[in-house]
Amino acid sequence: MDYEIETTMTLNGTQVTRRIAARTHLVDFLREEMGLTGSHAGCEHGVCGACTLRVNGDIVRGCLTLAVACNGKTIDTIEGVSDSGEAAEMQHAFHERNALQCGFCTPGMIMCAIDLVKNKPAAKREEIREYISGNYCRCTGYHAIVDAIEAVLISKQRLGGKS
Amino acid sequence: MKAPKFAYAKPATLPAALALLDQHGEEAKVLAGGQSLVATLNMRLSSPAILIDITGIAALSGISTANGKVRIGALTRHCDIERSAEIAKSVPLLAQAVGQIAHAAIRNAGTLGGSIAFADPAAEWPACMLAVDAEFIIAGKSGERRVQARDFFKGLYTTALQPKEILVAIEIPLLGAGYRSAFLELARRHGDYAIAGVAAIAKLDAGKFRDVRLAYLGVGATPILAKGAMAAIEGNAYSAEVVAAAQQALGRELDPIGDLYSAPPTKTHLARVLTGRALAAIAA
Numbered sequence: 001m002d003y004e005i006e007t008t009m010t011l012n013g014t015q016v017t018r019r020i021a022a023r024t025h026l027v028d029f030l031r032e033e034m035g036l037t038g039s040h041a042g043c044e045h046g047v048c049g050a051c052t053l054r055v056n057g058d059i060v061r062g063c064l065t066l067a068v069a070c071n072g073k074t075i076d077t078i079e080g081v082s083d084s085g086e087a088a089e090m091q092h093a094f095h096e097r098n099a100l101q102c103g104f105c106t107p108g109m110i111m112c113a114i115d116l117v118k119n120k121p122a123a124k125r126e127e128i129r130e131y132i133s134g135n136y137c138r139c140t141g142y143h144a145i146v147d148a149i150e151a152v153l154i155s156k157q158r159l160g161g162k163s
Numbered sequence: 164m165k166a167p168k169f170a171y172a173k174p175a176t177l178p179a180a181l182a183l184l185d186q187h188g189e190e191a192k193v194l195a196g197g198q199s200l201v202a203t204l205n206m207r208l209s210s211p212a213i214l215i216d217i218t219g220i221a222a223l224s225g226i227s228t229a230n231g232k233v234r235i236g237a238l239t240r241h242c243d244i245e246r247s248a249e250i251a252k253s254v255p256l257l258a259q260a261v262g263q264i265a266h267a268a269i270r271n272a273g274t275l276g277g278s279i280a281f282a283d284p285a286a287e288w289p290a291c292m293l294a295v296d297a298e299f300i301i302a303g304k305s306g307e308r309r310v311q312a313r314d315f316f317k318g319l320y321t322t323a324l325q326p327k328e329i330l331v332a333i334e335i336p337l338l339g340a341g342y343r344s345a346f347l348e349l350a351r352r353h354g355d356y357a358i359a360g361v362a363a364i365a366k367l368d369a370g371k372f373r374d375v376r377l378a379y380l381g382v383g384a385t386p387i388l389a390k391g392a393m394a395a396i397e398g399n400a401y402s403a404e405v406v407a408a409a410q411q412a413l414g415r416e417l418d419p420i421g422d423l424y425s426a427p428p429t430k431t432h433l434a435r436v437l438t439g440r441a442l443a444a445i446a447a
């Protein structure tokens with residue numbers, strides 16, 4: 001029986017191949033094997049959202065994704081969307097609005113927030129709250145996070161309206 | 164916590180998956196979206212010797228309509244149902260329910276078949292399956308068999324699925340004109356499992372309810388088709404008396420398990436409130 005499986009994935013645009021223990025979830029693989037410590041392991045049972053990352057373009061729970069199940073898939077983490085600039089506007093809005101304190105939830109929150117901007121560009125505050133309901137923040141009380149996401153949505157809507 | 168050690172295989176076809184299941188028996192577990200299974204592994208509530216990842220079997224995904232039925236592959240993800248124009252048109256109850264399952268990140272991985280096989284009594288899909296009168300197609304070594312949703316949910320997290328079987332697809336009979344549906348639930352936070360919920364379907368025929376189906380979640384060890392409440396409504400027009408009769412019948416049919424937040428009488432009360440709202444929505 002195979003307890004370790006050779007796995008190839010496209011990680012933040014670069015192809016990587018490793019032998020990975022079947023029991024390793026994607027966040028542990030990223031943190032311990034690849035040195036990418038942006039995706040956080042909070043609860044490790046799907047509840048807190050600190051591990052949110054993208055597999056084949058969709059946000060998922062990294063802690064509920066086996067690394068070996070990512071063979072042939074494309075993974076984007078907070079490091080990837082930071083380096084590419086994709087998250088820059090959201091990160092700036094979080095900074096401006098003080099939408100983080102300890103920062104533990106922030107990478108997952110940003111991954112979820114940029115997914116919301118892509119999928120629900122017309123979201124109102126209530127829908128923003130609903131969309132981030134799977135991402136816990138124990139510091140901010142969420143208000144500033146909702147403000148930051150709303151600010152990005154509004155600025156994009158304005159730009160969209162002009163062009 | 165971290166999952167215990169296990170082996171992993173990802174067969175490309177259904178026969179290969181069934182052969183692996185046959186070989187490893189109860190030591191094996193099928194892995195679909197992993198949104199319940201990996202959580203229980205990480206918490207060490209389950210320790211299979213091998214996981215058989217069925218997500219590489221393309222034939223188990225997809226939505227199609229033929230011969231008066233909608234067929235949904237077991238691996239179809241919650242988000243695929245959410246985005247499907249075909250589902251919104253032909254089985255609107257599922258479209259009404261799906262947004263209440265967990266969160267976007269979980270709906271992007273979790274599957275319809277996984278939710279049915281897991282059979283959480285507070286989950287949305289099992290109750291919906293009773294309301295739409297679905298039929299499940301189950302494959303085993305000796306071939307396929309069909310089980311009605313209404314005979315499938317046996318007890319708390321217990322179903323008619325045998326350890327060496329795989330749920331392949333779900334078939335839902337198309338309803339004709341005049342049918343309406345409503346899906347309502349109460350949860351403490353958006354995306355949490357429901358405290359109580361109802362999946363309701365009825366045909367409105369000259370103002371009268373016909374072919375009424377009321378299926379409840381979160382108020383028993385299994386999803387519950389409330390036949391007494393359904394009978395109280397059948398053939399009647401919407402009125403306060405009819406709603407009250409249905410709500411009264413529910414007291415005999417639901418058997419809620421209390422939890423940290425809600426005692427059984429609270430859950431029954433909430434199910435009654437939701438019943439009133441669902442009937443009002445259908446009659447409106």
Ligand SMILES: Cc1cc2nc3c(=O)[nH]c(=O)nc-3n(C[C@H](O)[C@H](O)[C@H](O)COP(=O)(O)OP(=O)(O)OC[C@H]3O[C@@H](n4cnc5c(N)ncnc54)[C@H](O)[C@@H]3O)c2cc1C
Nearest residue numbers: 046193195196197198199200265273274277278280286330
């Ligand atoms: C934080 C959180 C919140 C959630 N909230 C909700 C909610 O509000 N409502 C809700 O309904 N669900 C909720 N879920 C669960 C989610 O919907 C799961 O996706 C679902 O219960 C299981 O589907 P899966 O595809 O992920 O299955 P898996 O986790 O892969 O499998 C679950 C079980 O079913 C078996 N199985 C899976 N597919 C098959 C098959 N085709 N044939 C035979 N056996 C099979 C597996 O062996 C396993 O025992 C939540 C999950 C999390 C982590």
Ligand code: FES
Nearest residue numbers: 042043044049063
């Ligand atoms: S660590 Fe994945 S959801 Fe909490």
Ligand code: FES
Nearest residue numbers: 101103137138139
């Ligand atoms: S900033 Fe501390 S958890 Fe969100």
